[in-house]
Amino acid sequence: MTTPDPHTTDHGNLIHTQGVTAPLGFRAAGIAAGIKASGKPDLALVLNEGPEYAAAGVFTSNKVKAAPVLWSQQVLKSGRVRAVILNSGGANACTGPGGFQDTHKTAEELAAALSNWGTETGAGEVAVCSTGLIGDRLPMDKLIPAITEIVHEMGGGMSGGSDAAHAIMTTDTVPKESAFHHEDKWNVGGMAKGAGMLAPSLATMLVVLTTDAVATPAQLDEALRKATKYTFDRLDVDGSCSTNDTVLLLANGASGVAPSQQDLDDAVFTVCDDLAAQLMADAEGVTKRVRVTVSGAATEDEALVAARAVARDSLVKTALFGSDPNWGRVLAAVGIAPVTLDPDRIAVSFNGNPVCVDSVGAPGAREVDLSGADIDVLIELNVGEGTATVRTTDLSHAYVEENSAYSS
């Protein structure tokens, strides 16, 4: 489902083995601070070395927001971010005023450590992200000394970006990185963590994107919102809906190139789309990578609503886990969606094989082979021109196993 690597587009190359340090002027690091009981890496840092510090962010729409989200939303209002510090091993969500003070303290400590290191930084220029179990305070006695340590660990090359991508993993089995090198000599890089993303809850998704393009905060904001709308927000269900979901885009202008808004939009989209595909492929307990497309809806919004209704349907998802071309469940799921449809004119195909035409089974529908890892579900409503695609996964034993034993 991910694009081949390296992948040549019209205007550049996409490379999966590079991440946030692929653009010029960014450093990163990842270390084990001791937050995770396992001793695995759990603290990451991304530093923008300038000369500019423009930034934009998109945050969870969940009304219950973790302390680092509340903090970073304030930081991003200035459109200026110098560094992002991220921890796994604890979400710092539902931790009250004390948890918010921990986030504030983390930003202050990093600002002080960076200033000591020679990069004058204020706490208000530091974004903070956290992921892990909701409801527990972070072990600040371990985090504080690790902040000084990680500043000294920062590398400018690929290894720094890779270390950071590893340190934000929770139940992810592989780190997710992507970088796009534009032919006009500017770059966008990114890293992501996700994992549990079955309907209707998305496990925390953290994404940090970097670019050495010259761009204003407003330009970054436009590019980021366009890209997330069609990538992370269409990954399964409600997109950003954990307490901690955060997507950040930092730009330093180090390339000296100021791309057009369209070129910036395209490059940010390319990296986000690639990271979204990697997130889906590594979702908890996934055995199938599923794309649900609804076409012929009254509007694009209705197509999206209908696609999400199918993508979050447990009976559809368990059927796909069983490689069962049970198209009746798809019709039952789309019939619940609050969209315009003619119940006698729906068509469904699996991987290009028609299984239902005019809401009645097609010949051979029960024999369609869905044993492969990728399943494309196309639902044609035949009432208009609206189209939308949602990425999702099957519902497997492994999903139940992983999520029934998370906090205990």
Next chain:
Amino acid sequence: MTTPDPHTTDHGNLIHTQGVTAPLGFRAAGIAAGIKASGKPDLALVLNEGPEYAAAGVFTSNKVKAAPVLWSQQVLKSGRVRAVILNSGGANACTGPGGFQDTHKTAEELAAALSNWGTETGAGEVAVCSTGLIGDRLPMDKLIPAITEIVHEMGGGMSGGSDAAHAIMTTDTVPKESAFHHEDKWNVGGMAKGAGMLAPSLATMLVVLTTDAVATPAQLDEALRKATKYTFDRLDVDGSCSTNDTVLLLANGASGVAPSQQDLDDAVFTVCDDLAAQLMADAEGVTKRVRVTVSGAATEDEALVAARAVARDSLVKTALFGSDPNWGRVLAAVGIAPVTLDPDRIAVSFNGNPVCVDSVGAPGAREVDLSGADIDVLIELNVGEGTATVRTTDLSHAYVEENSAYSS
């Protein structure tokens, strides 16, 4: 979770071992027609012997409606039903005009068979219900001869009702029956089948209720809508949302007693509530019976929306399967619901143990014992007076197993 049996209420007794033939003047039967490959019972009949034939029905809100639903909705418009014929082993949904003709033919054949048997009946007085796999035509060559056979099998005693309750089972492990005997010498009986009911899709739910009270179709309709709103519609998610869901209430006045609307409402509710509890307890792959209550919402509607958001959340349901008091997932789920809330004032308790107060973990929250089969989740939003309860289940390995191998 079900009420004790026998259970004495203020005005009568509830008995689980009696069903649709508990009221006077109803006959029922259940036989194996050969629709199911397993050879198990798959055809049921409920006959109202009069003297009155008042009826009301509630049907799925799914836009994709099975042929028997389309047929029975027309029949119910007259407010008069003499017999209900139900089959398992095939939903007759998404079967096009041919499938509708099969339903019509089934009603005609039953009307003819009943007329031959001595009860003059028109096809327009016969409601039809089907349940099973979506998308396949019914084997009419087996169904037609079985219709004559089942008319001759009808019994007036308890065994007929029990046979009928067995014949509508699909993945149900036990038949569901309930009867309420009012102290004023009139009765309400019922049978149900359900089984798969995990968010967001409800496997087909079929319910037939009978009463020997004297009541008009309008009175029955009012009693049935009130009862379903608080029972079947609050069983997990969207209530009636499969292609085939049907709840019917038949009244014959055989007791000669015309209860007040309030007494009728109460009795119908009592039987529906008991059947809903039985449906939940036998849902596919259930290891936990869960009641999610939201209180202190701005309105009752908002309480219901929030309770459903939690009840359908896969991460909450897998945590409950693991007996994990992971209250953070409850907060994350309620935070997605489109309702008024103060993210800093939410309280959660499991089985009466506070685990979260003012959106922060309570002491001992991680040690709460949820190893029992019944879990009550109470979420207090503290913004108003609205309260609602939804019944749901956990998300287990067995659920995945059962639903990934259904049609194949």
